[in-house]
Amino acid sequence: MTMDSNSNGRRHIVVVGGGFAGLNFVKHIDTRFYDITLVDSHNYHSFPPLFYQVASAGLDPASICFPLRRELRKLKTPCVRFHMGHVDCIDVSARTVRTDHDTLAYDILVIAAGSTNNFFNMPELEKSVYTIKSTPEALRCRNDILGLLERAAVEKDAAVRRRMLRFVVVGGGPAGVEIAGAIGEMKRYILPREYPSIPQEEMSITLIEGSPKLLGAMGEKSSRDAYDGLRSLMVDVRLGMGMKSYADNRVTLADGSVMDASMVIWTAGVTARPLEFINGGEVARGHGNRLVTDGYCRLTGQGDIYAIGDIAIMPEADTAFPNGHPQLAQVAIQQGRLVARNLNSQARGGQVSTFRYKDKGSMATIGRNRAVVDMKKLHMSGFSAWLVWMFVHLISLLGMRNKLTVLINWIWAYFNYSTSLRLLIRPGRWPRRDLWQE
Ligand SMILES: Cc1cc2nc3c(=O)[nH]c(=O)nc-3n(C[C@H](O)[C@H](O)[C@H](O)COP(=O)(O)OP(=O)(O)OC[C@H]3O[C@@H](n4cnc5c(N)ncnc54)[C@H](O)[C@@H]3O)c2cc1C
Numbered sequence: 001m002t003m004d005s006n007s008n009g010r011r012h013i014v015v016v017g018g019g020f021a022g023l024n025f026v027k028h029i030d031t032r033f034y035d036i037t038l039v040d041s042h043n044y045h046s047f048p049p050l051f052y053q054v055a056s057a058g059l060d061p062a063s064i065c066f067p068l069r070r071e072l073r074k075l076k077t078p079c080v081r082f083h084m085g086h087v088d089c090i091d092v093s094a095r096t097v098r099t100d101h102d103t104l105a106y107d108i109l110v111i112a113a114g115s116t117n118n119f120f121n122m123p124e125l126e127k128s129v130y131t132i133k134s135t136p137e138a139l140r141c142r143n144d145i146l147g148l149l150e151r152a153a154v155e156k157d158a159a160v161r162r163r164m165l166r167f168v169v170v171g172g173g174p175a176g177v178e179i180a181g182a183i184g185e186m187k188r189y190i191l192p193r194e195y196p197s198i199p200q201e202e203m204s205i206t207l208i209e210g211s212p213k214l215l216g217a218m219g220e221k222s223s224r225d226a227y228d229g230l231r232s233l234m235v236d237v238r239l240g241m242g243m244k245s246y247a248d249n250r251v252t253l254a255d256g257s258v259m260d261a262s263m264v265i266w267t268a269g270v271t272a273r274p275l276e277f278i279n280g281g282e283v284a285r286g287h288g289n290r291l292v293t294d295g296y297c298r299l300t301g302q303g304d305i306y307a308i309g310d311i312a313i314m315p316e317a318d319t320a321f322p323n324g325h326p327q328l329a330q331v332a333i334q335q336g337r338l339v340a341r342n343l344n345s346q347a348r349g350g351q352v353s354t355f356r357y358k359d360k361g362s363m364a365t366i367g368r369n370r371a372v373v374d375m376k377k378l379h380m381s382g383f384s385a386w387l388v389w390m391f392v393h394l395i396s397l398l399g400m401r402n403k404l405t406v407l408i409n410w411i412w413a414y415f416n417y418s419t420s421l422r423l424l425i426r427p428g429r430w431p432r433r434d435l436w437q438e
Contacts, residue, residue, distance in 0.1 A: 010035050010079075013343075014097055014106035016087045016275075018045050018068045020329045021309025022112035024336030026072070031079040033347035037104060039097070041086040043068055046135050047397055049329065050406075052175060054138040055265075056182035057146065057422045058413060061135050063405045066398040087113070092280020092302065108304045110339060111275065111291065115310040115327060118269030118288070128246055129170075129266040132179060141265060145183070146424040148262060153195045158202065165203040168251055168261040170243050171268035172209025173216065174364040177226050179265055180207040181366040184233030194422075205235045206259065208251075210242040210268070215372070217326060218362055222372035225381040229366030243268075270327060272311045286313035287324060293317075295354030297339050308335035317354055325357050329396070334358065363389050368413060 011034050015022045018040040026038055044065040053059040072080050085099030090111075096103050117133055119125040130141045145167075152161045169180040187203045207214075207230060213223040214230075214237070230237050242254040243264075251261045272289040284292035284300045291307040292300050295317025299305040309332030313324035325331040335355060342352040361375030363385065371385040380388060390410060397403050409421075 011107040012037070012105065013108045013110060014039060014104050015110045015112060016040075016097065017112035017114055017273075017309070017311075018042075018071075018082075019048075019112060019114050019309060019332065021114075021332035021336040022110065023068075023071065024333045025110055025112065025308065025340045026080060026336075027075070028337050028340035028344075030340075030344040030347065031075070031077045033344065034079070034108075036080040037083055037106075038068065038072065038080065039083045039085055039087055039099060039104070040068060041084070042135075043082075043084045044135075045071060045398060047393075048133070049174075049393060049396075051132045051135070051138040052178040052182055054135065055130075055132045055141040055145070055179055056186065057142050058182060059406060059409055060421050061139060063402050063409065064397065065135055066402060071398060087275065089276045089278060090280075090305075091278050092283075092305070094279065095304075106304075108343070109306070111299075111305065111307040111311060112309045112332070112336065113273040113275060113311050114332075115270040115288070115290075116273050117266065118271035119266070120269055122245065125246060125264075125266060129264040131266050132175060133270070143424060143426055144263060145186075146422055149186075149191075149195055149198070150424065152202075153197050158199075161198060162202045162204075163249070163260045164262050165198070166260045167203075167205045167263050167265070168243075168259070169205065169207045169265045169267065171266065172207060172211070172214040172237075172239070173267060174362070176207060176209070176265075176267040177214055177230065177364050177366060179267065180205055180235045180237075181230055181233055184230060184235040185367045187234055190422075206261075207235055207237045208241050208243055208253070209237070209239050210254075212240045214239070215364055218364070218372065218374045219379055221379045222364070222374055222381065225372045226364060226366055229370050229372075233367050270310070275311075286315055288313070288327075290324065296342060296352060297335050297355060306339050308332065308339055314355065318357060321357060326362075328362070330360050331357055363392070365389050 013034050013036050015038045018038050023045055044067050047064040050064045054061050069082050072082055085101045087097050087099050089098040096105050117131045132138045148164055152164045155161045167183050169176050183205050191200050214226045215223050227237055244252045244254055246264050251259050277283045286292045290313035291311055293307050293312050293314050297306045297308050299307055310327040315324055338355050345352055363373040365371040369386050370382055371389040373380040373385040373388050394403050
């Protein structure tokens, strides 16, 4: 076990997850009062709103990821350490978290491990559908889209080509709309230019959404504009239609109809990242298996354990959101900052405050130069909304190099579809090695 708590008279905070919530917590905690260990299964922070661009070869992964060690170095304090490891178990009475390499003692624990894919009552989908909830998942999706296009380009049988190029996106939220739009643009603009041996009509993209509208959390106008935008990109949108199963490259829909699908991209559900708690009594779980907290983001009944961001739900304290806050970056950022400020204030003997979410609006893009934006009562769509979307995403990205690279990529792609990112580079199989084991 490393890092004795209180060994230097300062309290030790372990933060699980360096996403929006965890990283904002670490940036705002006062390291004069606390020692911090940030634990993440990856050694980088990533920017999920742009995963769909990695998955569709619009951006390279390095543009939307940032090394966590470099970000922590900017804090210019040795009191913040990074531990790359996957946390699977929290021993509440011993006050330790177990990672795959060590056991870390904590005085205060901040859980910010986010959410993962939810396949509802179809667990077998985990092995057959593509998902875009992490950078490796987005990369896998990109490689296989490019692989299918290359394979179809040398296939002589038109019927086989058609089956190869049937893409089905499940879920009509922002991630589903954005990835369907990006693949639609590939069909509309890239296929004729770069794959002349594939007739355009042989590629098809279908988006399936169980509810009667796209972008359910946004206004009526945004839903309609997203629908029209996807149709203009040759995406077949089926509303009010759930997916029942997927096997042998065939999707069965709720009404019993069946369609070919060489690739199903699943964006239809999220659930809290699973974590095991031992020796600490019951830990309350809410909708989507999220950890139930009070208004200070503290786990119900656990004084020194906080949960923030997607993994947490606050069903009672914020009356404006009786079903919990939406799982959005702004909620995670604001909760990370609030908990840091409260702990700083506590250390100085000051007051603490409860969480109130400041809704800054929501947005989604449809293709390369169109978006929908809802901000309070303001609705925007089309090119002007896309400029707002672009600005908001650029300022939110970590690192000046990343901001510049992404901006240049977008400007380049706007005028000219040629990017060098459609390179199909798959990792080699050999030599097979695990990390150091003794
Ligand atoms: C495709 C997609 C598009 C999105 N688009 C938008 C958008 O346009 N606007 C918006 O506001 N929100 C969007 N979201 C939602 C937004 O990304 C999340 O609400 C936000 O990332 C939540 O922040 P978080 O810190 O709680 O979790 P994350 O940002 O998911 O961070 C969790 C971190 O914990 C680490 N981790 C997980 N489990 C463990 C473990 N067991 N041990 C150690 N480390 C662990 C992960 O590696 C990760 O770094 C999108 C999400 C996705 C997937």
